Amino acid sequence: MVFPTHRSRRLRQNPAILRMVRETALSVDDLIFPLFVCEGQGVQEAISSMPGVHRWSIDNIVREAKEAHSLGIPAIILFGIPDKKDSRGSEAYNPKGIVQRAILEIKAAVPEMVVITDVCIDEYTDHGHCGLVENGKILNDPTLELLSKMAQTHADAGADIVAPSDMMDGRVQAIRETLDSTGHQDTIIMSYAVKYASAFYGPFREAADSAPQFGDRKSYQMDPGNSDEALREVEEDIGEGADIIMVKPALPYLDIIRRVRDNFEVPVAAYNVSGEYSMVHAAAQQGWIDGPRAQMEILMSIKRAGAKMILTYSAKETAKILTR
Numbered sequence: 001m002v003f004p005t006h007r008s009r010r011l012r013q014n015p016a017i018l019r020m021v022r023e024t025a026l027s028v029d030d031l032i033f034p035l036f037v038c039e040g041q042g043v044q045e046a047i048s049s050m051p052g053v054h055r056w057s058i059d060n061i062v063r064e065a066k067e068a069h070s071l072g073i074p075a076i077i078l079f080g081i082p083d084k085k086d087s088r089g090s091e092a093y094n095p096k097g098i099v100q101r102a103i104l105e106i107k108a109a110v111p112e113m114v115v116i117t118d119v120c121i122d123e124y125t126d127h128g129h130c131g132l133v134e135n136g137k138i139l140n141d142p143t144l145e146l147l148s149k150m151a152q153t154h155a156d157a158g159a160d161i162v163a164p165s166d167m168m169d170g171r172v173q174a175i176r177e178t179l180d181s182t183g184h185q186d187t188i189i190m191s192y193a194v195k196y197a198s199a200f201y202g203p204f205r206e207a208a209d210s211a212p213q214f215g216d217r218k219s220y221q222m223d224p225g226n227s228d229e230a231l232r233e234v235e236e237d238i239g240e241g242a243d244i245i246m247v248k249p250a251l252p253y254l255d256i257i258r259r260v261r262d263n264f265e266v267p268v269a270a271y272n273v274s275g276e277y278s279m280v281h282a283a284a285q286q287g288w289i290d291g292p293r294a295q296m297e298i299l300m301s302i303k304r305a306g307a308k309m310i311l312t313y314s315a316k317e318t319a320k321i322l323t324r
């Protein structure tokens with residue numbers, strides 16, 4: 001491939017040629033839209049650290065789901081913000097809890113919308129940790145039962161996919177067994193298999209009021225220095241019954257997405273998390289970057305790295321750009 005016989009610029013001459021040779025295409029089919037649901041009626045509460053993102057009461061969440069559906073977005077993922085928190089996260093597995101009721105209403109209004117739920121008790125515990133706590137330690141095995149109950153109540157309400165994000169060992173197996181024994185053989189498990197202890201969750205913790213009240217999450221979320229460990233986590237979760245594997249966050253871990261993609265044959269999802277979203281918005285507000293273009297470029301990088309599905313707070317704006 002030597003100049004002047006070969007000229008790379010020949011294939012960059014105009015937009016039509018660029019479209020024809022482009023290797024990676026972002027599609028509205030790839031998008032998963034995260035939504036925060038809270039108690040009340042007519043509630044639309046802005047989250048200051050995430051411009052354009054809100055906490056919605058169930059009536060408004062239904063409207064959001066309808067709008068996402070009309071834009072062609074195939075799936076949403078729900079995060080619950082309960083009124084009451086306690087040490088065991090009881091509201092997380094209350095059959096009449098906030099997420100359980102939201103699922104029912106969304107499924108009644110837009111049955112075609114794929115409803116995914118985050119399965120983790122941190123938004124529901126007063127200590128803010130993803131597992132039960134004893135003497136300052138996060139307990140693994142006793143937490144599995146609560147996660148299983150939570151997943152079952154979501155499936156009972158009509159959730160299509162449950163997505164455990166707690167990072168307890170063995171939770172995919174526990175959830176699979178519970179779902180299978182309660183008539184939910186077809187409920188899909190999307191496992192947050194590779195979830196790093198990341199600074200990029202900061203804005204989410206404000207949104208969900210879920211910052212840990214003591215310590216940090218480093219005894220269960222992964223160390224950013226590790227890569228081989230990610231493959232072990234994925235192998236374990238597939239073995240336990242995960243149907244879809246997630247890597248999170250996305251942007252600082254594009255190499256991990258690629259390694260997972262190259263090593264396993266399951267669909268890969270990636271979470272373009274709150275901090276990644278807010279960073280782009282903050283810079284755009286300053287006029288330092290073109291926000292929508294930067295956001296599209298980031299999503300393209302995640303797709304190119306090997307993710308088929310992308311969870312992103314910019315799903316609606318992205319869908320509008322992709323379908324115009």
Ligand code: PBG
Nearest residue numbers: 120122165200201204273274275
């Ligand atoms: C845990 C959970 C978190 C996120 C998704 N699920 C927070 C955490 O681990 O602290 C973060 C998502 C984001 O930052 O956008 N329930």
